[in-house]
Amino acid sequence: EPPRYDVVVIGSGGAGLAAAIQASDRDTKVLIVEKMSSIGGNTIKASVGMNAAGTRFQKMKGIDDCKEKFYQESLKGGQGLNNPELLRSFVDNAPEAVEWLADRGIVLNDITITGGMSIDRTHRPADRSAVGGFLISGLVRNISQRDIDVMLDTDVIDILMENGAVSGLRVKNEENEILTIYAKSIVVATGGFSANQEMVVKYRPELKDFVTTNHKGATGSGIALLENIGAGTVDMGEIQIHPTVEQTTSYLISEAIRGGGAILVSQKGERFFNEMETRDKVSAAIIGLPEHYAYIVFDEQVRLNNKAADEYIGRGFVVSADSPRQLADKLNMDMHAFLATLERYNVFVEKQNDEDFGRKTALRHPIHEGPFYAIQIAPGVHHTMGGVTVNTNTEVLDVNNQVIPGVFAAGEVVGGIHGGNRIGGNAVADIIIFGTMAGRNAANLARCS
Ligand code: ADP
The missing domain is CATH 3.90.700.10 (Succinate dehydrogenase/fumarate reductase flavoprotein, catalytic domain)
Structure with a gap:
């Protein structure tokens, strides 16, 4: 008999870990499935910090900021191509996401700036170290404090649907065994495809032979998984x-x-x-x-x-x-x-x-x-702004913009938020804002079904 979970999260980068923690905090039984042999995804390599406007930590440093400026500057930086609703939700929920981390002992209270921003709004650890390692170790600490299962070296190869809604996953483990796992809802947090040269060059031939900063798990397999169940994609040629x-x-x-x-x-x-x-x-x-x-x-x-x-x-x-x-x-x-x-x-x-x-x-x-x-x-090659289509509730949308029931996505696998160019510090903000939202919504759905 296959194992049963309320919520299964695919991917253990920042978006996946945040989703898992939030879903667990909503009293659901959660599993994280990660294809690599270690936790952290590409997030562990994140360097600069997490953008947010109007935070408590900015105020403590006397930095006067407002959401509208953050919105306009991200839109301009994104060459005006950003999905306005997603970007608005991103900006509105950013300060709360900084607090969500602080509540879990992950405090980003030093502040710097990145290209395209007019104000210091990039939150980073007090010791001014790179944000990625600090963030992942803090999230892993929170995972271990909760009753959350983790399967490493396990590649999700199929999303299973039943009567038009998600019912589980098929995975391949280290021993090449194919296993089924039942889930009431899933969160796809599989990251981008910067490390998939073939896919990058398919969309942007001129990027052939460019090096990539990404870990080798950044292959875009989550996009294919979702396309197989009908998901739409957007901005696939927007590669940073x-x-x-x-x-x-x-x-x-x-x-x-x-x-x-x-x-x-x-x-x-x-x-x-x-x-x-x-x-x-x-x-x-x-x-x-x-x-x-x-x-x-x-x-x-x-x-x-x-x-x-x-x-x-x-x-x-x-x-x-x-x-x-x-x-x-x-x-x-x-x-x-x-x-x-x-x-x-x-x-x-x-x-x-x-x-x-x-x-x-x-x-x-x-x-x-x-x-x-x-x-x-x-x-x-650093970041793929394109990805699957979602609404402002992190629900994955099919090619006709209809919700695919039970399927949520967050992080770099999602397209549209960053338009034609992602601002430095906006990826860490993205994964925490939408990772927590996906975890919360996936848990709410699982509890009602
Ligand atoms: P984000 O920043 O959006 O959280 P990351 O790149 O940090 O994205 O993390 C994505 C994680 O998802 C990586 O650890 C990657 O190895 C994992 N992953 C990608 N595809 C699969 C898959 N098919 N099955 C399981 N894990 C996957």
Whole structure:
């Protein structure tokens, strides 16, 4: 006799874990199924933080923000393509999602900024470390405090339907056994498809041979599972390349480094773009350079403001020097051009006015405190904005926009929220906001059936 659950969650990234915790808190029996051998999905690699406008933590730091600005800036950053209802729900529910985490001991009370935003609204851990590891370990702690089952190394291969509503799943475990699991409702939280080269190139041929920042489980299999039961998809060609990826390891250099005051410099030793523009635009600017790469340059003050910087140093990505002169020398860069670039940028910081590229945010401090650092970077495939269609209750919609009963989805598997370009810090917000909503709705449905 197959096992029976109220709610089965597919995927153990941030969206899946949040859904499972919330469903369990609604007194339902929950199972998480994960195809990889460890928990955390691509979320564990999330770097910068979680965006929200109008939070308690912003107020504590004297940051005056409002939801309408967050909405408009996310819409502009998304090239106006975002689904307005989903984006509105996202913005409205963001502060509550920050509190939902805090209530569970996952406190994001330090705040920074990302490209395309006008105000510090990216919430991160107090020690300024990368958000992903902190978030996943906090969520896993909450999972272990509850009666939630987890199956690792188990790939969901089919969603089972009965009389038009979900009835369960078929899974393949490590021993290649095919098993059936019954469920009253399911939450599909299987992430995006950035690591599926074939699928990426199908929609965007020009991204062939780009590296990806994603873990290898980001194959988009959840989209296929849902399409098999009739789900619609949207924006599948909207694929984000992230501008600052270390190319030999595909390791992402966090936007928090620029948000802390770093600049981008070409091999010629010159700035070439507003570093705090959105990811699509900064990526295009780097690809437009003759050498198709650039350096992210920062000083000791920026390093001290970002724990991740020490990790990059430890991983050997960083060229360090005692003086700007020495840094230029090590990078084979025209020294006079580089010194002039720093001098000019430092004047812009003092005047809080970037006359060359119109950078308006994170002109935090002059770059003048040694040691000086540089990391060579170029763009890599990072986020797939497209995915399955859902309504504002996280219910999956079929190709005729009708609800598929019992099937909820949240996180990167869902399309439409981020339009043509996702803002840094909006993915972590997305998975917690809609992961908790999916868990709550899936639990409510399971309890009534
Ligand atoms: P999100 O950020 O939306 O939560 P993540 O990429 O962090 O997404 O997590 C998605 C998780 O789903 C990954 O751990 C991935 O291995 C898992 N996953 C993807 N497809 C399947 C599948 N068919 N069966 C089980 N787990 C899956």
